[in-house]
Amino acid sequence: MAECAHGLLAEFDSPETLTSAAKEARKAGYRNLEAFTPFPVEGLAQILKLPQPNIPWIGLIGGIAGGSFALLMQCYVSYDFPLNVGGRPLYAISAFAVVMFELTILFSALSMIVGMLWQNGLPRLNYPLFGASRFYLASKDRFFLCIDADDSEFDEVRTLAFLRQLGASSVELVK
Amino acid sequence: MTDRSTDILPVGQSMGGVSDQLTGIPLHFPVERRWLIAMVVASALLLLLMVSVIALFTRGVGIWGINIPVNWAFAIHNYVWWLGIGHAGTLISALLLLTQSEWRNSLNRFAETMTLFAVVCAGIYPVLHLGRPWYIYWMFPYPATMNVWPQFRSPLEWDIWAVLTYLTVSLAFWYTGLIPDLAAARDRATTRGWQIFFGITALGWRGSAVHWLRWSQTYRLTAGLAVPLVVSVHSEVSLLFAAGQIPGWHSTIFPPYFVMGAAFSGFAVVSIIAISLRSWFGLKNLVTDEHLDLLGKVLLATGLMTAYGYVFEVFGALYSGEAHELQTLSDRLTGAYAWTYWGAIVFNFIPLQALWWRGVRRTGWSLTLISIAVVIGMWLERYMILVTSLYRDFLVSSWGAFTPSFWDWSTYFGTIGLFLVPFLIAIRVIPLISIFETEELLHEEKEHG
Numbered sequence: 001m002a003e004c005a006h007g008l009l010a011e012f013d014s015p016e017t018l019t020s021a022a023k024e025a026r027k028a029g030y031r032n033l034e035a036f037t038p039f040p041v042e043g044l045a046q047i048l049k050l051p052q053p054n055i056p057w058i059g060l061i062g063g064i065a066g067g068s069f070a071l072l073m074q075c076y077v078s079y080d081f082p083l084n085v086g087g088r089p090l091y092a093i094s095a096f097a098v099v100m101f102e103l104t105i106l107f108s109a110l111s112m113i114v115g116m117l118w119q120n121g122l123p124r125l126n127y128p129l130f131g132a133s134r135f136y137l138a139s140k141d142r143f144f145l146c147i148d149a150d151d152s153e154f155d156e157v158r159t160l161a162f163l164r165q166l167g168a169s170s171v172e173l174v175k
Numbered sequence: 176m177t178d179r180s181t182d183i184l185p186v187g188q189s190m191g192g193v194s195d196q197l198t199g200i201p202l203h204f205p206v207e208r209r210w211l212i213a214m215v216v217a218s219a220l221l222l223l224l225m226v227s228v229i230a231l232f233t234r235g236v237g238i239w240g241i242n243i244p245v246n247w248a249f250a251i252h253n254y255v256w257w258l259g260i261g262h263a264g265t266l267i268s269a270l271l272l273l274t275q276s277e278w279r280n281s282l283n284r285f286a287e288t289m290t291l292f293a294v295v296c297a298g299i300y301p302v303l304h305l306g307r308p309w310y311i312y313w314m315f316p317y318p319a320t321m322n323v324w325p326q327f328r329s330p331l332e333w334d335i336w337a338v339l340t341y342l343t344v345s346l347a348f349w350y351t352g353l354i355p356d357l358a359a360a361r362d363r364a365t366t367r368g369w370q371i372f373f374g375i376t377a378l379g380w381r382g383s384a385v386h387w388l389r390w391s392q393t394y395r396l397t398a399g400l401a402v403p404l405v406v407s408v409h410s411e412v413s414l415l416f417a418a419g420q421i422p423g424w425h426s427t428i429f430p431p432y433f434v435m436g437a438a439f440s441g442f443a444v445v446s447i448i449a450i451s452l453r454s455w456f457g458l459k460n461l462v463t464d465e466h467l468d469l470l471g472k473v474l475l476a477t478g479l480m481t482a483y484g485y486v487f488e489v490f491g492a493l494y495s496g497e498a499h500e501l502q503t504l505s506d507r508l509t510g511a512y513a514w515t516y517w518g519a520i521v522f523n524f525i526p527l528q529a530l531w532w533r534g535v536r537r538t539g540w541s542l543t544l545i546s547i548a549v550v551i552g553m554w555l556e557r558y559m560i561l562v563t564s565l566y567r568d569f570l571v572s573s574w575g576a577f578t579p580s581f582w583d584w585s586t587y588f589g590t591i592g593l594f595l596v597p598f599l600i601a602i603r604v605i606p607l608i609s610i611f612e613t614e615e616l617l618h619e620e621k622e623h624g
Contacts, residue, residue, distance in 0.1 A: 004383075015618060035384040038190070038359070039615040045388045055392040059400075077316055077324040085328065095328040098411055102333075102340040105400045105407075109344045113351050116393040120386045123378035130381070136362040138382050139355070141191035141614070 004034045004146040005128045006175055008159050009135065010168035011142050015041045018143035021166040022047045025147065028162060032148035036129070036138040058115040059108045066107025070100040132174050146174070183278045183465050183616070190614040193461070197356075197610045198363040204603060206455050217595035224589025227582055228303065236306050238582040245565045245577035250304035252561045253587055255412055255433070256440065256554050257297035257594075258338070263441020264290030265345060265405045268352075269398035277619070278469055280612040281461045284356075285452060286445050287349040288601045293444075294342045295597075296590040301334065303586070330414040337411040344404055348397050351390070354380050356606045372604070409434045416560070423503035423564035426491050432484035439477040439523075440553035443546035446470045450539045452607060461608055464537040471536030471545075478527045478549065485520070499569060507563045511576065515559035522552030 012018040018035060025033055026047060033048055035041070074096040082090050117123070129135050129146070138144050145168075147159055156173065163171045204210070230238055241248050264286040271279035302308045314335045316324055325332045358380035361373035380386070410430035417429035449470065453462040492504040507516045526548040529535045536542060567574045601607075 036382045037384065037387065038194070038382060039355075039611040039618070040387040040391050041384070044384050048384055050385050050388055053389045053392050055389055056396060059396050073316060074327040077327060081322060081324050083326065085326075088328065092328050098330075098333040098407070098414075099327060099336045101407055102336045102404075105404050106340040106343060109347060109397045109400050112393045112396055113347050116351075116389045117378070119389055120383075122380065122386075125374060125379045127379060127381055135381075139359040139362045139380075140194045141189070 004032075004148050004174070007032075007146050007148040007151075007154070007173075008156070008163060009129065009132050009144055009146045009172045009174050010163040010166070011134055011137070011144055011170040011172075012167065013142060013169055015044075015143055017167050018145055019044055019047055021145055021163070021168070024166055025145065025162075029153045030147050030151050030159075032151035032154075034146045034148070036135070036144040036146070038139050038141060038143075041143070053119070055112050055116060059112040062111030063104045063108035065111075067100050067104040069107070070103035071096060074099060129174055132172050134170055134172065183463065184281075184613070184620060185460055185463065186620065188460060188617055190617055193613050193617065194359055194610050195363070196458075197461075197606045197608055197613070198360045200456055200602075200607060201360060201604050202364055202369055205457070209455060210599065210603065213595070214599050217592050217599055220589055220592025221596050222592070223585050224593055227586040227589050230582060231303060231586070232308070236304065238580060239586075240578050240580040240583050242575065242577075244568060244573050244575045245562055247304075247565065248558075248561055248577050249579055249583040249587055250300045251415070252554075252557045253590065254297050254300035256557045257293050257300070257590065258412060259409065259433070259437030259553065259557075260441045260444045260550075261290040261293035261297065261341075261345075262405045262409055262434070262437040263445050264288070264293070265348075265401050266438055266441070267445060269348070269401040269405075272395065272398045273402065277616050278466055280616050281458075281463075281466055281608055282445065282449055282470075283352070283612075284605075284609045285448055285602065285607050287345065287352070288598060288605075288607075289444060289448060290345050291342070291349060292594045292597050292601075293441075294338065294345060296594050298338055298342060299590070299593070330411065330418045333411050334415060337408045341404060341408045344397070344401060348394075348401055351394055351397065352609065353605060354378060355382065355390075355611045356609060358382065359610050360606055406434055409437045416564075421564050421568055422497070422499040423492075423507070423560070426488065428484060428487050428491055432481075432488065435477055435480040435484055436553055436556060439474070439481045440550055442470065442474045442477055443549035443553075446474060446542050446546040447550075450543050452602065454539065456607070458608065461613060467539065467542055468533065468536045471530045471542055474542075474546065474549065475527060475530040478524065478530075482524050502567070503564055506567055507559065510563065510567070512559065512563045512566070515555045515563065519552050519556040519559055522548045522555060524552075 010021065012021060015037065018037070019041065022033060022035060022044065026049070035044055035048060037044070075091055078090040084090075134142065135144065145163070147154060147163070149156075153159070160171050160173075199205075239249065241250075264283075267279055267286045268283040268290075272283070302311055305311060313319075314325055314332065327333075354377060357373050357377035361370065361377045364370045364373050410433065413429035413433035416424035417426055419425060446467070449462050449466065453459055489504065492500040495501075507513065526545045529541065529545060535545075562577050566576055
């Protein structure tokens with residue numbers, strides 16, 4: 001995955017120009033690409049060939065863990081201190097279902113959110129890109145494409161010219 | 176995508192303009208004076224709550240009007256009422272996200288914020304009602320020296336798990352949706368204080384494509400979990416009643432009946448907040464008459480479903496033919512507290528019928544008045560469900576009455592302060608409409624329309 005800690009950052013003024021530029025860059029053989037947009041842009045993940053995230057699996061595992069924890073906890077409590085309430089069953093699955101359901105959701109949701117932040121490497125308050133002079137517009141209405149300096153095709157002069165030719169309104173070297 | 180979503184926001188707005196407008200609200204707060212006045216009123220109410228709670232802790236729950244047989248009154252009644260209001264925030268945000276109803280994008284942020292603080296107001300009530308609130312930790316399973324554990328076969332124990340889960344998941348969902356907007360505000364901030372505040376809370380979000388991919392998946396899946404969670408939480412609350420044998424409570428209709436009533440009252444509060452905020456902050460370009468129209472329709476629909484619940488509650492009692500059920504029914508319709516029953520019917524369902532007219536739905540003041548009537552009506556309904564079932568149950572010798580005391584009222588009005596103070600702070604410091612989702616919608620509209 002392109003970290004884009006060092007590379008050329010090109011600015012585009014619409015999602016369409018960004019996606020077509022990304023397509024061209026892939027075609028030209030660049031592989032270490034990363035895009036920065038104010039909102040999720042449809043189709044960008046396919047163009048950049050980003051791997052499908054594993055968030056659903058994290059959620060599934062979290063949910064199973066939460067549900068089993070709740071079931072075991074409630075059974076253990078009944079086992080450790082059996083309380084006969086009008087002859088009702090000690091291991092009352094129907095009564096335990098509510099807490100099981102709640103903890104399934106709690107563990108699942110929290111593990112997905114923590115997992116998402118973890119995989120995204122957040123919180124990380126500073127980042128080399130934040131030094132770029134126009135990058136603050138990436139959260140407003142500008143769309144950025146970064147070609148990492150690690151890329152085998154990267155050449156400061158040639159890549160800069162290439163990005164300009166794709167219609168970038170500004171290109172900046174990030175260190 | 177429906178056709179409607181293509182024209183929900185007026186055309187000709189630029190993404191940058193919307194972003195500046197919305198980040199400008201916390202950064203260059205436009206309504207300082209009105210906000211301060213509201214804050215003074217809200218703080219006074221919060222102070223009232225503090226005084227009431229100190230009085231309660233020093234003198235005990237006897238200062239409330241509760242006694243045998245009506246030992247669950249304002250504390251549980253307002254608990255259910257506040258929690259119900261909170262549910263609409265999650266439904267707007269999560270359910271409408273899943274159904275791709277883009278009109279939610281102008282409403283979900285403050286609706287979710289409303290949820291958080293409404294759940295806090297709800298959550299403190301059972302704790303206050305404990306009598307000895309410092310023993311709240313007995314509700315949690317910890318290895319106690321007396322070797323006892325909480326009773327997991329009781330709805331009272333389910334309650335704490337449901338409400339704490341709901342609060343935690345709502346908070347996490349709200350914050351996840353907020354991160355990109357905090358980053359937008361960080362990038363617009365010009366003063367040191369705001370830069371530090373948004374810089375830390377945005378967690379260093381930079382809008383990278385791979386981050387968005389993981390983020391979207393997480394947000395949608397969490398929304399998918401939040402919808403059944405809402406239904407389960409208020410169903411569980413209804414089991415506090417329905418799992419007991421008290422006539423008027425012991426009914427299978429209770430879970431859906433409670434969930435519908437909750438959504439009904441919550442959408443009413445969302446409408447009130449939406450209309451107030453759009454006139455305060457000049458947001459008519461984002462919270463349009465079209466939004467009010469849709470809110471009005473949802474309010475009407477949930478209201479009619481609640482009315483259906485009323486009909487079937489009566490039908491259930493009649494069909495059972497059980498003497499105590501019939502007696503409770505007649506107590507509700509004609510007894511000492513009949514005013515709560517008829518009050519609920521009148522406030523909930525009579526003004527509501529005006530919403531069949533398009534003009535009424537699209538006018539701010541008329542929708543506000545109807546929503547206020549619904550909030551009052553639902554408050555009366557919860558009062559009615561609590562008191563009319565308890566004041567005359569099986570044993571004639573233990574019949575009694577309930578009159579709320581001064582401290583009942585002061586605690587209740589105080590919780591309104593507990594809701595308003597953090598809510599006013601929230602609209603002061605965070606973008607109160609989701610910026611990136613609005614931008615996304617504007618972009619889609621431009622593409623398709």
